[in-house]
Amino acid sequence: MAFVVPKETYSGKIYEVTIGKGDKAVTVGGENTLPFLTFEGEVPNRPAIAYEIQDIAPDDWPATVANVYKEVSSNPVTWAKFCQDTLGAKAIALRLIGTHPDRGDASPEAAAKVVADVLAAISVPLIILGSNHIEKDGPVLKAAAEAAKDSGAVLGKAQQENYKTIVAAAAANNLRLVCMSQLDVNLAKQLNILTTQMGFDKEKILMDPMSSALGYGIEYTYSVMERIRLAALQTNDPMMQTPMIADIGANVWKAKETAADIAEWGDVAQRGITWEATTGVSMLLAGAELLVMRHPEAVAVVERTIDELMQ
Amino acid sequence: MALSGVEIFKLLPKTNCKECGVPTCLAFAMKLAAKQASLDQCPYASDEAKKVLGAAAEPPIRVVTIGTGDNAVKMGDEVVLFRHDKKFFNPTAIALAVNDDDANIDAKVAAVKNSVIERVGQFLRVNAITVIDKSGDAAKFAAVVAKVVAADIPVILHTKNAAVAEAGVKSAAGKKPMIYAADESNAEAMAGVAKAGGASLAITAKGLDALTALSEKVKGLGVDDIVLDSGARTAKEMIHDYTMIRRAAAKKNFKPLGYPVIGFACRDNAQAETAITAVGIMKYASLVVVNSIEKWQNIALFTLRQNIFTDPQVPMQVEEKIYKIGEPDANSPLMITTNFSLTYFIVAGEVENSKVPCWLAIMNNEGLSVLTAWAAGKFTAGNIAKFINEIGADKVVGHKELIIPGYVSVLSGSLEDKLGGGWKVVVGPREANQLPAFLKQKVAA
Numbered sequence: 001m002a003f004v005v006p007k008e009t010y011s012g013k014i015y016e017v018t019i020g021k022g023d024k025a026v027t028v029g030g031e032n033t034l035p036f037l038t039f040e041g042e043v044p045n046r047p048a049i050a051y052e053i054q055d056i057a058p059d060d061w062p063a064t065v066a067n068v069y070k071e072v073s074s075n076p077v078t079w080a081k082f083c084q085d086t087l088g089a090k091a092i093a094l095r096l097i098g099t100h101p102d103r104g105d106a107s108p109e110a111a112a113k114v115v116a117d118v119l120a121a122i123s124v125p126l127i128i129l130g131s132n133h134i135e136k137d138g139p140v141l142k143a144a145a146e147a148a149k150d151s152g153a154v155l156g157k158a159q160q161e162n163y164k165t166i167v168a169a170a171a172a173n174n175l176r177l178v179c180m181s182q183l184d185v186n187l188a189k190q191l192n193i194l195t196t197q198m199g200f201d202k203e204k205i206l207m208d209p210m211s212s213a214l215g216y217g218i219e220y221t222y223s224v225m226e227r228i229r230l231a232a233l234q235t236n237d238p239m240m241q242t243p244m245i246a247d248i249g250a251n252v253w254k255a256k257e258t259a260a261d262i263a264e265w266g267d268v269a270q271r272g273i274t275w276e277a278t279t280g281v282s283m284l285l286a287g288a289e290l291l292v293m294r295h296p297e298a299v300a301v302v303e304r305t306i307d308e309l310m311q
Numbered sequence: 312m313a314l315s316g317v318e319i320f321k322l323l324p325k326t327n328c329k330e331c332g333v334p335t336c337l338a339f340a341m342k343l344a345a346k347q348a349s350l351d352q353c354p355y356a357s358d359e360a361k362k363v364l365g366a367a368a369e370p371p372i373r374v375v376t377i378g379t380g381d382n383a384v385k386m387g388d389e390v391v392l393f394r395h396d397k398k399f400f401n402p403t404a405i406a407l408a409v410n411d412d413d414a415n416i417d418a419k420v421a422a423v424k425n426s427v428i429e430r431v432g433q434f435l436r437v438n439a440i441t442v443i444d445k446s447g448d449a450a451k452f453a454a455v456v457a458k459v460v461a462a463d464i465p466v467i468l469h470t471k472n473a474a475v476a477e478a479g480v481k482s483a484a485g486k487k488p489m490i491y492a493a494d495e496s497n498a499e500a501m502a503g504v505a506k507a508g509g510a511s512l513a514i515t516a517k518g519l520d521a522l523t524a525l526s527e528k529v530k531g532l533g534v535d536d537i538v539l540d541s542g543a544r545t546a547k548e549m550i551h552d553y554t555m556i557r558r559a560a561a562k563k564n565f566k567p568l569g570y571p572v573i574g575f576a577c578r579d580n581a582q583a584e585t586a587i588t589a590v591g592i593m594k595y596a597s598l599v600v601v602n603s604i605e606k607w608q609n610i611a612l613f614t615l616r617q618n619i620f621t622d623p624q625v626p627m628q629v630e631e632k633i634y635k636i637g638e639p640d641a642n643s644p645l646m647i648t649t650n651f652s653l654t655y656f657i658v659a660g661e662v663e664n665s666k667v668p669c670w671l672a673i674m675n676n677e678g679l680s681v682l683t684a685w686a687a688g689k690f691t692a693g694n695i696a697k698f699i700n701e702i703g704a705d706k707v708v709g710h711k712e713l714i715i716p717g718y719v720s721v722l723s724g725s726l727e728d729k730l731g732g733g734w735k736v737v738v739g740p741r742e743a744n745q746l747p748a749f750l751k752q753k754v755a756a
Contacts, residue, residue: 001567003523006558039551060664102748214611215430216660217653219618222593223395230393256660257610264428266606274582274611278589282615285550285593297582305586308546 007040010233014241014289015203016045019091019176020125021152026091028206028289029243034229035287036309046310047284049291049299050091050127051083052249055106055114056098062259064272065249065295080118087299093127093247093292094118099140100131108143116147127154127178127292129247138165145169154178156245157208160191167198178245180208183220185227192239205242206290213251214279221246225286246283249294252276277301284309314367316344322360323353330354371560375511375536375571377404377439377489377598378465384438386538386571386597390561392554395623402620403591404438404598405612406467408577410445411455420462426609431627431652435613437604441491442479444470449478456482467491467600468510473500480508489513491573492540493529495521502532511536513573518542519555526567537570538597546590549574553595571597581605585612592616626678627652631698633707634659637668641709644669644753646739647695648716649676649684657743665747667754670707674698681716692722696729705732717741 016030026048033041057073058066066073072082076094083089094115098106119126128144130137137157142165145155156178158166163179170177179195181187188209196202209224225244232240252258257265258272265271276298280291284306293299320340331352333339342348343364350356350364370388377384384404391397409419419440426437440459444452452470456479459466468479469491476490488508492515493501505512512534516522522541529537541552553572559565574596578584584601585608591599592615601608621627628650636659648658650673662669674695676684684690699713711734715722720738727736740749 001523001527001565003519003559003565003568004563005519006555006563006565008558036547036550037554038547039555215614215618216656218615219394219621219623222619223393223623226393227395254660254664256663257614264606265610266608268607270582270605271607271610274585274607277582277586278611278615281586281589282593285590301582301586304583305546305590308587309550309590311545311547 005039010041010236012233012236012241014232014243015205017176017204017206017243019127019152019154022123024090024123024125025152026125032233034233035285043310045289047289047291047306048091049280049293049302050093050125051087051089051296051299052093052095052292052294053079053083053118054095054097055111056104058097061253061294062268062272064258064269065253068296076114077117077121080122084122084124087296089124091125091127091290092118092122093129095129095131095250096140096144097131099136100133101136103131105136108139111140112143112147115144119148119151119153125152125154127156129156129178129292132157134159134161138162141166142169145173145175148175149173152176154206156180156206157247158191158195160187160194163191163194164198167195167200170204171198171200176204176206178206178208179242180210183210183212183217183224185209185224185231188224188228189231189237189239192242196239202238202242206245207242208245208247211246211248211251211283213248213255214275214282215257216251216255218279218282222282222286225283225288229287243289244287245290245292246280246288247292248279248283249276249292252279253294273297273301277305281305314344314364316341319343319364322357322363324355324357326355328355370569371564372557372569372571373536374401375489375538375597376487377467377511379485379487380463382436382438382463382465383487384465384598389557389595389597392557392561394619398622398624399620401597402616403596405588405604405609406439406441406598406600407437407604408441408443408469408600408602409455410443411448411452412446416455416458420458420464422604423464424462426604426606428610428613430610430614430617431629433617435609435617437609439465439467439598441467441469441600444468444472444475447472447475449475453478453482456488459483460486460488465489467513471497473497473504476501477504477508480504480510483510484508487511489538491515491538493525495525498525498528499532502529502534505534505536506532511538513538513540515540515542519552519559519568523567526570530567538573539568539570540573540575544575546587549587549590549596550594553591557595573597574599576600577602581608584608588612589615593619628675628678629655629673631673631675631702633702633704634671634673635668636662636671637666639668639670641707643667643708644714644750645672645704645708645710645712646670646714647672647674647699649674649679649681649690651676651678651680651684654680658746661743661746662750665750667747667750669750670704672699672702672704672713681718685719685722690719692725692729695722695726696731699730699734711735712737714739717745
């Protein structure tokens with residue numbers, strides 16, 4: 001029997017979304033095949049990784065990752081410049097965690113100033129993330145969006161309960177948008193539909209089907225992402241063809257395995273790094289095009305794996 | 312590849328003789344398709360029907376086992392490309408590569424032996440050792456194989472030399488070793504050694520055309536237990552070749568590639584090696600050979616393997632009991648939630664973050680989350696009261712206060728009634744991430 005390459009053809013294609021401006025802009029998406037299967041389709045753009053920074057110095061990051069930034073994390077501008085200039089970050093994700101009512105309750109105006117300052121200091125694309133507080137994220141992201149007008153930045157995350165304000169802010173200021181739903185193929189599609197019904201350009205959306213960490217539900221995210229991607233490609237569903245973002249750092253560095261000094265589990269620093277890298281590689285194989293990560297060594301491992309996958 | 316009832320019907324005599332015990336041939340065909348009947352029940356089945364149905368009953372990817380007993384590595388038997396379509400069955404085995412002239416062989420065997428980690432009730436381990444014929448000395452090779460076998464670890468005999476393979480097979484007699492590998496140059500000799508010694512045989516060729524030809528050749532030489540190496544070494548080659556092999560076998564029933572796949576993730580850098588092994592686990596390798604098995608690598612890879620090979624239809628569960636978080640005493644808070652593993656991990660993690668020692672009662676709700684278990688009528692006041700009383704919570708804590716998840720606040724009144732005996736029910740937060748604030752406030756009060 002002769003071997004015949006079992007190629008599949010897909011009718012759908014993922015939108016290309018460009019974030020940032022100028023020669024440092026980053027484009028993700030554009031594939032018309034499953035992740036990295038270049039023997040049967042095109043993968044025109046390399047997946048990208050953004051370094052996560054925060055508006056306030058983190059007090060809940062384990063030492064392995066907190067120590068990397070201890071000289072710079074008291075100031076988001078120095079932190080951002082450190083990521084860009086020293087670590088070679090190709091994108092930066094600024095989480096406005098200090099606006100959370102339990103974490104300092106910073107005002108929308110204060111958050112907008114941080115956004116403006118960080119934007120002025122960097123040339124790589126910026127992803128602006130709220131504190132994931134449903135009520136507070138509306139006004140915070142609205143102010144942040146105004147500060148980032150026309151910068152090509154990404155604004156997120158719009159969720160079922162608060163998307164209207166955030167979608168309107170992203171549209172009014174010509175930004176890209178992260179739409180986050182809760183681990184469900186239909187909810188992800190539904191939110192994309194609601195967002196585009198407000199007149200938002202579907203080709204400027206990044207879908208976040210809700211990330212999880214290795215050992216803490218990653219199999220759910222993995223399968224939801226695979227199903228979303230199959231719906232995009234096989235059934236050519238235009239509401240599923242937005243690139244996917246996986247915001248993994250926050251989940252990974254909350255896992256016990258990234259913080260606990262347990263001899264039976266081996267070196268805690270290496271373990272934390274591999275926990276983030278393995279989570280990142282899993283999300284890429286499931287279909288994510290953009291990762292938000294924390295530890296530079298974990299980023300390096302994932303970049304090296306992408307090198308091999310994209311050869 | 313399963314046949315439909317109608318496809319099977321076409322192969323039957325269509326006489327409706329009823330001798331099989333079913334009124335019509337069509338009804339019998341439907342039973343066969345549903346695997347509720349066997350073709351033996353039909354006295355008039357043609358040889359062709361037997362042949363076609365027999366082939367259809369074979370799994371698209373043959374099961375191949377390395378080693379014997381509890382530690383045996385079972386590979387193959389997969390039927391889908393995506394875990395959500397059914398599930399992945401046999402978790403990717405991890406095999407440590409060891410040179411036969413390595414001075415630290417005993418330490419490496421011990422490291423594999425001691426690699427067991429328990430996670431969510433499962434005991435996870437490095438599964439096998441690949442002994443590499445570096446010395447070219449059959450006696451030396453056989454001696455190392457003997458050490459691996461003595462430790463009850465499944466062994467892979469890595470050599471291109473049939474004489475060395477034969478010595479290894481003798482050393483592992485009765486322990487079902489796997490030989491790696493037969494190629495175009497040594498296929499006859501290796502097939503002979505494998506058949507004589509009851510070993511499975513990995514075959515290696517560059518590319519899937521050559522691999523197909525070699526597979527047919529080795530099969531023709533009488534070897535049934537074959538394992539495939541397409542020569543893929545980079546992540547891209549792995550994901551491409553393994554996807555094509557899995558598709559050819561599972562979707563096209565292409566027999567020459569209907570075997571488990573062996574991959575090699577060996578890298579100088581342990582972090583890089585872990586990432587490539589992860590690619591193998593997710594993308595269809597049945598066994599991955601690695602250079603290092605540091606504990607921090609193992610726990611990450613074991614966890615990934617457990618996650619990916621979990622049945623998507625059956626939630627992971629943790630054992631029903633009262634867990635200690637931190638070092639609680641009789642005055643520490645007592646909380647209850649369900650035994651869905653994610654619920655447990657997230658709640659336990661947040662309680663740890665709070666630094667408030669607690670007792671966490673986990674009740675068996677068949678792995679459902681709090682809201683689902685409540686909606687399904689399992690996490691009810693009556694059941695919770697029964698559980699708390701039977702498990703003897705009043706002997707663990709000196710107080711009579713039980714904290715319940717915020718999502719089932721509606722239960723608080725009826726739960727106090729059912730518990731009786733002066734128990735007080737306190738409604739906790741809805742989301743686990745609000746637990747630290749809740750607990751800190753509670754102990755401060």
